[in-house]
Amino acid sequence: MSTLFASLGPALPDLEELYRTLHAQPELAFQEEKTALTVADRLTDLGWQVTTGVGRTGVVGVLRNGDGPVVMLRADMDALPVREQTGLPYASSVTAVDEAGNPVPVMHACGHDLHVTCLLGACAVLTAERDWQGTVVAVFQPGEESGYGARAMVDDGLFERFGTPDVILGQHVGPGPAGVVATCTGTVMGATDSIRVRLFGRGGHGSRPEATVDPVVMAASLVLRLQTVVSRSVAAQEPVVVTVGALHAGTTAAVIPDEAELAINVRTSSAAVRERVVELIGRLARAEATAAGATVEPEITSVYHLPATVNDAAATARVADAHRSFFGPQRVLPIPPTTASEDFGILGSACGAPSVYWFFGGIEPQRYLAASRAGRVDEDIPQNHAATFAPVVQPSLAVGVQAMVTAARAWLVAPGTPDGPADGNRD
Structure with missing residues (x-):
C-alpha cells in the first residue's frame, strides 16, 4: 500500500x-x-x-x-x-x-x-x-x-x-x-416497506359533518393508532420503525372529501416482525374505517419491499x-x-x-x-x-x-x- x-x-x-x-x-x-x-x-x-x-x-x-x-x-x-x-x-x-x-x-x-x-x-x-x-x-x-x-x-x-x-x-x-x-x-x-393506505369516506359540506363519513378524521386517528404498533405490539428489543411520511386529503376548507391517503414507511430487521407489523397496519386501518361507519374497506397497497x-x-x-x-x-x-x-x-x-x-x-x-x-x-x-x-x-x-x-x-x-x-x- x-x-x-x-x-x-x-x-x-x-x-x-x-x-x-x-x-x-x-x-x-x-x-x-x-x-x-x-x-x-x-x-x-x-x-x-x-x-x-x-x-x-x-x-x-x-x-x-x-x-x-x-x-x-x-x-x-x-x-x-x-x-x-x-x-x-x-x-x-x-x-x-x-x-x-x-x-x-x-x-x-x-x-x-x-x-x-x-x-x-x-x-x-x-x-x-x-x-x-x-x-x-x-x-x-x-x-x-x-x-x-x-x-x-x-x-x-x-x-x-x-x-x-x-x-x-x-x-x-x-x-x-x-x-x-x-x-x-x-x-x-434493515428491511423496508412502503405501504399506501386509502381510506374511503363519504364527502359533503363542511357545515354538516353529521351527514358525512369524514376520512380526514379517520386518517388522523389512524396516524395516532399506528404509533402503538411499535410501543404496544412489538417486543422492546426488536428494532422497528413505523413512519407516516405523507397524508393527503381534500382540496379546500369547507368541503369534507371522499377519501384520504396515507404513505407509510416500515423498517424491520426480521421477516417474522415484518409480517406482524404489516398485518397490524392493515388491521388498524380496517378497524378505523369500521369505527367511522365507512361502507368501503380501506385499500392497502404494497408500493415496494426491500430486504x-x-x-x-x-x-x-x-x-x-x-x-x-x-x-x-x-x-x-x-x-x-x-x-x-x-x-x-x-x-x-x-x-x-x-x-x-x-x-x-x-x-x-x-x-x-x-x-x-x-x-x-x-x-x-x-x-x-x-x-x-x-x-x-x-x-x-x-x-x-x-x-x-x-x-x-x-x-x-x-x-x-x-x-x-x-x-x-x-x-
Missing part, C-alpha cells in the same frame, strides 16, 4: 469540481440522464468498456486486467424531492417533474452525488495503478430512492451480461465524522482488515445495525455473491466532536434526507475513494500473492 494513491492527489481538484457539479444538478430516480452521461464519458476516457441504459438509466463500466477475481463496485446516482437549504454556493435550485406529474424541488440530500464521484475516483485510481489482476465491474445504479433501481438492473440482465462477481462492494456517506469508516457483520441495514442488507462474514472481515491496514484501526469502527434501508442487498441475493456494505463519515470532524461533547448530535448534525445535509467535500471525498479502492484490492491481487486468492473462486 506504500505507493497506492500516487495518482489520487493530482486528480482531487477535478473530482471536487465534479462533485460540486453533480450536487448542483441532481436528478430524480430513473431521470439520471445527465449524471449517466457524465459517468459514461469519464469511464470511456479512462478506457473502460462502457454500457449505458442498464435498468433504464444505469451505467456499467468494465475494466479487465488479466486473470483473477471479478469485483463489482456499486454507487447509486439519484436524488430526492427536497428543497435544498444548505446555503452552499453550489446548492441545487433544480426542479423536476415527479412520477405523478407534479413539479418538485430536487436535492442530493442523501449523498449519492458523492457516491458517484468516489466510485469514478476509484475507477481512475484502479486504471492508473494496475499492480493487480482481475476484473472490475463498476455499477452506477439509478433509482435507489424509489426502491426499484437495483431490481431494474438485475431484471435487465446485469449478471447475465457482465458476469457473476466474486464479491459486491458498496458504501454510503453518513452523518459521522469525516475520515472514519464503519460497518458490521451480518445485518447492517435487509446483510454483510457476508468472511468478506466483511477481509474488507475491514484492508481498511484497518490503510486507515489505521482508530479510524475503522464497528457499528450496530441501522434501521435505515437500501436496495444494495438485492444485487448479492440475485446472483449469490457475497457482499459488503460500509459507511464513511461526511461531517467536518471538529463540528461533529463539538456536537457530541454537548450531547446535541441529533440537533446539530444534519442527517441523510434532511434539506441541510451536505457532506464536507474533504476529507470525505478522498476517504470514499480510498475506502473503495482498498476494499477492491483485498480481492484484486496478483495470482499467487500471499493472503490473496490465486483465481476467481469465492471464499
